[in-house]
Amino acid sequence: MSVLARLGGLLADAALGLPLRAVRYTVERDVAVPVPDGVTLLGDHYRPAGAAGPLPVVLIRLPYGRAGLVAHAFAAPYARRGFQVFVQSTRGTFGSGGHFRPFSTEHEDGLATLAWVRAQPWCDRRVAMTGGSYFGHTQWAVAPYADPPLVAVSPHITGARITTAFYDHGAPALENALRWSVAIGRQEAGGLPGPLSPRLRARVHRALRLLPLQAADTAAVGAPVPFWRDFTGHAAPGDPFWDGVDHDDADLTGFPPTNMVTGWWDLFAAAQLTDHARLRAAGVPARITVGPWLHGDPGELKEIVRSDVRWLRHHLDGGPAPTGAPVRLYLQQAGTWLESETWPPPGSSPVAHHLRADGGLTEQPETGDAPPRRFTYDPADPTPTVGGPLLERPGRQADNAAVEARDDVLVSTGPVLPRDLDVVGHVRARVFVRTDLEHADLFVRLCDVDPAGVSRNVVDGIRRLHPRTVPAADVVVGEDGVLAVDVELFPTAYRFRAGHRLRVQVSGGAFPRFARNLGTGEPFASATTGRPCRFEVFADAAHPSCVELPVLR
Structure with a gap:
């Protein structure tokens, strides 16, 4: 040497x-x-x-x-x-x-x-x-x-x-799958996949919006990539x-x-x-x-x-x-590490925060009747996503103002927190929803709103509704046709600081991180047409939609 x-x-x-x-x-x-x-x-x-x-x-x-x-x-x-x-x-x-x-x-x-x-x-x-x-x-x-x-x-x-x-x-993880397909499609020339160049990133951005999706690899890198064809062809x-x-x-x-x-x-x-x-x-x-x-x-x-x-x-x-302990966790926004013998830590216990019909978010559910909140998801103008666990930057937390301003996103916001709230473990949501199409996605995101009003994503999750998977263990159909949909959000260890507020978003998608649901049930690889889907989200005594947070005591 x-x-x-x-x-x-x-x-x-x-x-x-x-x-x-x-x-x-x-x-x-x-x-x-x-x-x-x-x-x-x-x-x-x-x-x-x-x-x-x-x-x-x-x-x-x-x-x-x-x-x-x-x-x-x-x-x-x-x-x-x-x-x-x-x-x-x-x-x-x-x-x-x-x-x-x-x-x-x-x-x-x-x-x-x-x-x-x-x-x-x-x-x-x-x-x-x-x-x-x-x-x-x-x-x-x-x-x-x-x-x-x-x-x-x-x-x-x-x-x-x-x-x-x-x-x-x-829900197909569209953006991560195409970025990785592009990376391996050119790796013999470029070595270990890394961040895409601005030019290639722009090509991927355009390819993500093409229909049918089967040929997005060719649009991005100029040649078919076997993994992309497997991903799009076997998504059922x-x-x-x-x-x-x-x-x-x-x-x-x-x-x-x-x-x-x-x-x-x-x-x-x-x-x-x-x-x-x-x-x-x-x-x-x-x-x-x-x-x-x-x-x-x-x-x-x-x-x-x-x-x-x-x-x-x-x-x-x-x-x-x-x-040290076998489980070592970084507590975000606290700048400290936690150690535990198990995951989740034994000190975490679930606390439900209920969506309210007036756009509030409280630990107390509605006690009476309330009309559902409504929005329409249009695959021709899909609800965008920012931040989150992506394969490469940009990811993590981002300002969600532009997303929350859209009329296809429902926002529920809690009161100002009087003290720090440490959320450590699995985050789950149960949302009561009715859609006018059998094919739809339900996306739920938990955000941290700072004293200046900036809303930043913390964790989120998605559930694709499909006639073959409804009803299921995590989707219960009520006598009134309302679905009780359990959505598993990402796990986390995160401190919501005193003076901040919790916020929950509910929408019909998060594009391009996840493929838009076209609402037609056509094969994922070859689908070319879409239909708008109307959502009703319930938050009354009979339908207590909520997000369950594992709070570390």
């Missing part, structure tokens, strides 16, 4: 907030790994210089290449700390054979790669896996099924049920195409110790917290850190690498166990 390379490594460690260390290592490039169907996958093998005999292996599988940022941020930092690392390009990417069909072959290819690594003379058969986002998915595709089990895993900013990133309670509820992609029903017996990092504005935060709770319930030693981050934020990446160095040192080298 050259002096320049060692200096670059030290600079990279400093940028990642790691203690400076310069263990020398060698790299063997383009190591061929055969898999059972005849395809050959390529990987890079990092090994401590001068090491004798077999060592444990840190396995990383990803579709974004093995050089550049991947090498400097996700492989070399571990190699500089004396770990043996094998980084592999997934099928059809960066020299690996076959065709890249995202998520579809990671189970078979991952298990075959694991068996190959364990059979190498340089491996002592102990293997851990790490990585975030798609690299996290490749861990879920292997960890529940590995025999013998992996030593440890770190599936960051991802979810066992990966399709939650594409379809949120039935319960489409069996995705059956082999999700792993949330996998047997967790023997699942390895797990370390996870995510952010409150990361699109995978809800799925990851659900995974953590499932793992702990199954007796798996699992830790999670949730910070104030958007997907791929520098702070999030730093925490991933820093926590993984400690995690791998403990499980592969016998180093000290991580200290």
Whole structure:
């Protein structure tokens, strides 16, 4: 390793907030790994210089290449700390054979790669896996099924049920899906997906508004992208195409110790917290850190690498166990961290805030009759969204004034808070609604209104109504035809400060973050026409619409 390379490594460690260390290592490039169907996958093998005999292996599988940022941020930092690392390009990417069909072959290819690594003379058969986002998915595709089990895993900013990133309670996550499709559609030229250029962002913005949606990938990048065609072509509820992609029903017996990092504005935060709770319930030693981050934020990446160095040192080298509680949460607007043994924290209890017919929001529900509030959702002029957990900036919180001024958004605002209100846990809403179309979306957003009157989003959720899914466990049809719709909002840890007010928005969509509901039931990929949908939202004694907040006492 050259002096320049060692200096670059030290600079990279400093940028990642790691203690400076310069263990020398060698790299063997383009190591061929055969898999059972005849395809050959390529990987890079990092090994401590001068090491004798077999060592444990840190396995990383990803579709974004093995050089550049991947090498400097996700492989070399571990190699500089004396770990043996094998980084592999997934099928059809960066020299690996076959065709890249995202998520579809990671189970078979991952298990075959694991068996190959364990059979190498340089491996002592102990293997851990790490990585975030798609690299996290490749861990879920292997960890529940590995025999013998992996030593440890770190599936960051991802979810066992990966399709939650594409379809949120039935509503296609349009903007995130197209941005990612554009990124992977050009990645062989540009490497690890990152923020889109202004020119490409403008093309994506125009493509999001095209109908039919099936060809939006061509409009954005000039060529079809297989994932986009899968996303648009298999959006119907319960489409069996995705059956082999999700792993949330996998047997967790023997699942390895797990370390996870995510952010409150990361699109995978809800799925990851659900995974953590499932793992702990199954007796798996699992830790999670949730910070104030958007997907791929520098702070999030730093925490991933820093926590993984400690995690791998403990499980592969016998180093000290991580200290502190297994659940670590950043309390937004308070600037502090909370620690807990479980998620949600045991000190949180639900408090309902009821929508009122006059536009108020109180802990007391209406006691008598009241007329419903009405609005019309028009897919030709879809209700926009700002902020939220997006794949890239802009995300997080934003001023919601322009959205709340529209006549297709109902706003309910609470009184001034006399003291700080800490909301920590899962936020849920039950809204009583009647629509004149069978196909409709219900979007609910909780906002924080400051003393100057600026309304900023905190969490939100959407529920797609469809004849095949109504009635359901979360949609009850009353005798009067009014639907009681349960909407799961994003989890959070957030302080509403004294002097602020709570606000709830109810609307028929949030475009382009979610695809507009055209109201016709036409296939998602080929639909070209839309119909306006009239909503009635009830808030009377018989229909107590509310948002349930987990308040930390």
